[in-house]
Amino acid sequence: MLWRVRMTLPDRPGALALLAANCGTSGVNILGLQIFPGIESVTDELVLRCPEHWRLRDIAELVERSGGESVSGARCTEQALADQPARYVQAARTVLAQPAAFPEVVARLFDAEADLVVDSLSVVQDVMEMQVGDVLVQVRRTAPFTATEHARGSAMADLVNDVLNRGRLEPSPLRPVPSRRLGRGASPGYVVEEGVVMARVEGTVVGVASLGDADADGSTPVSLRVDPAWQRRGIGTRLLIDVGRLASSRGVTELLLTTRVDNQAVLPMVLAAGLKGRIRMAGDALTVRIPVHELKPLPA
Numbered sequence: 056m057l058w059r060v061r062m063t064l065p066d067r068p069g070a071l072a073l074l075a076a077n078c079g080t081s082g083v084n085i086l087g088l089q090i091f092p093g094i095e096s097v098t099d100e101l102v103l104r105c106p107e108h109w110r111l112r113d114i115a116e117l118v119e120r121s122g123g124e125s126v127s128g129a130r131c132t133e134q135a136l137a138d139q140p141a142r143y144v145q146a147a148r149t150v151l152a153q154p155a156a157f158p159e160v161v162a163r164l165f166d167a168e169a170d171l172v173v174d175s176l177s178v179v180q181d182v183m184e185m186q187v188g189d190v191l192v193q194v195r196r197t198a199p200f201t202a203t204e205h206a207r208g209s210a211m212a213d214l215v216n217d218v219l220n221r222g223r224l225e226p227s228p229l230r231p232v233p234s235r236r237l238g239r240g241a242s243p244g245y246v247v248e249e250g251v252v253m254a255r256v257e258g259t260v261v262g263v264a265s266l267g268d269a270d271a272d273g274s275t276p277v278s279l280r281v282d283p284a285w286q287r288r289g290i291g292t293r294l295l296i297d298v299g300r301l302a303s304s305r306g307v308t309e310l311l312l313t314t315r316v317d318n319q320a321v322l323p324m325v326l327a328a329g330l331k332g333r334i335r336m337a338g339d340a341l342t343v344r345i346p347v348h349e350l351k352p353l354p355a
Contacts, residue, residue, distance in 0.1 A: 056104070056105055056106075056107050056109065056130065057086070057102060057103070057104055057105075057130065057131050057132065057133070057135065058102070058103045058105055058109075058111070058114060058128050058129070058130055058131060059100065059101075059102055059103075059128055059129060059130075059131040059135045059166075060100070060101050060102075060103055060111075060114055060118070060126065060127070060128035061098060061099070061100045061101075061125075061126070061127050061128060061198040061199070062098070062099055062101075062118045062123040062124065062125060062126045062127075063096045063097070063098055063099075063123060063124050063125040064096065064097050064098075064099055064121075064122065064123045065095075065096055065097075065122055066092075066093065066094075066095055066096055066097050070097075070121075070122055070123075071099065073121045073122060074099075074118065074121040074122075074123060077117055077120055077121045078103070078117065081117055082105075082106055083103050083104065083105050083106075083109075083114075083117065084103065084104040085101055085102075085103060086102045086103065086104055086136060087100075087101065087102030087135065087136050088100070088101055088102075089101075089139060091201035091202075091203045091204070092203075093201075093202070098199075098201050099123075100198075102131065102135045102136055111126075111128050111129075114126065114128060125199070127197045127198040127199075128198070129197070142164060143164070143207065146160050146161075146163075146164045146211065147211070147214060150211060150214055150215055150218070151214070151218065153319065154215050154218040154219065154322075155319040155320070155321075155322050155323045156319050157187060157192065157211070157212075157215045157322060158192050158316070158321070158322060158334050158336055158341060159316050159317050159319065159336075159341075160211075161185065161192065161194055161208060161211060161336070162194050162316055162336035164211075165183065165194050165196065165200070165204060165208065166196055166198075167194040167195060167196055167336045167337055167338065180195040180196055180197055180337075181195065181196060181197070181198070181199040181200050182194070182195050182200075183195075183200045183204065183205060183208050185208045185209060185211065185212035186212055186216075187212055187215050187216060187219070187322065187326070188216065188219060188326050189326070189329070189330070189331045189332070190322065190325050190326060190331070190332045190333070190334055191331075191332070191333045191334065192212070192322075192334045192336070193333060193334065193335045193336065194208075194335075194336045194337075195335070195336070195337050219326070241256045241257055242256075243255060243256050243261060243262070243285075243290055243293075244256075245293060245294070245297055247297070247301060247353065250265065250266060250301065251263060251264070251265040252264045252265070252294055252297045252298045252301060254281070254285075254290045254293065254294060256285070261281065261282045261284075261285040261290065262279075262280065262281040262282065262285065262290045262291065262294050263278075263279070263280050263294070264277060264278065264279045264280075264294040264295065264297065264298035265277070265278050265298070266298065266301065266302055266305070266307070266310075269307070270311065273308065273309065274309040274310065274311040274344060275302055275307045275309065275310055275311060276310075276311045276312075276313070277295075277298055277302070277310045277311065277312055279291060279294055279295060279298070279312065281294070286320065287320070289327070291320060291324050292323075292324045292327045292328045295324060295325070295328050295330070295345075296328050296330070296350075297353055298310070299328075299330065299345065299347040299350050300347070300350045300351055300352055300353030301352075301353045302347050302350075303347045303348060303349075303350045303351070303352045303353070304352030304353050307347060307348075308346060308347065308348045309344055309345065309346050309347065309348075310343075310344070310345045310347055311342065311343070311344055311345075312342065312343040312345070313340065313341070313342050313343075314340075314341050314343075315339065315340070315341060316336060316338070316339050316340060316341045318341060321334065321341060321343060322334070325343060325345065330345050330346075330347075331345070331346060332344065332345045333345075
């Protein structure tokens with residue numbers, strides 16, 4: 056059984072050799088190794104082949120006998136043995152070609168985890184934040200992020216910002232959009248009925264945004280859908296702005312959007328709306344928190 060394990064070892068000669076010797080004695084094979092240097096200690100990430108009955112606690116005991124601490128890990132597959140520099144190069148290529156995929160790319164690149172980590176010694180997760188325009192992208196996992204990884208994440212975010220500055224994402228839908236882009240010369244109209252914002256074209260509803268009940272943390276979920284035939288035309292962004300204004304008129308301070316991690320429409324939509332947001336990646340889920348208290352209220 057393969058495990059990807061992170062630990063902190065003292066920065067002294069022979070520390071890693073002692074761990075390797077104890078692994079050999081216990082029948083644990085080290086298949087992969089990454090080293091993240093520090094000042095007084097070193098963070099090591101290992102891919103281990105362990106006996107089938109081993110759990111994370113068994114690995115932690117082995118590491119602690121070798122002078123290590125702060126152990127975290129999870130089961131993994133042979134994909135964990137992929138060359139790490141090659142992963143970063145491929146991630147950069149993907150971001151250059153599809154900057155909207157940035158949240159999904161960094162979630163996979165830094166092994167973002169779901170909120171509940173199975174078989175972990177702790178469910179406490181570390182957070183890394185990356186700024187793209189006014190949007191803060193967060194990834195979370197049990198293993199602490201190293202200074203090296205923070206620098207890599209910042210560099211990836213800078214790459215996206217460079218692409219944005221070159222205008223490779225969709226222009227803001229707040230600027231006039233030629234009707235020919237919408238097909239049949241029709242432009243959508245936006246109406247509010249019973250607390251729901253709708254986009255209509257010739258009487259047909261092509262997009263809907265509605266507010267849910269406030270969560271315990273004070274944020275209000277929003278449901279936003281655009282007909283597939285009318286997507287990528289600024290309708291989702293306009294609906295997001297209008298439902299934000301509607302929420303502001305009701306005293307709501309923050310909206311909460313939840314979608315799939317591979318939904319590449321989210322980042323362009325929030326950026327084009329000119330709203331500040333916080334995108335959080337965890338497992339297969341992407342959540343976006345958007346403060347709306349500064350928006351001009353929309354009459355309900």
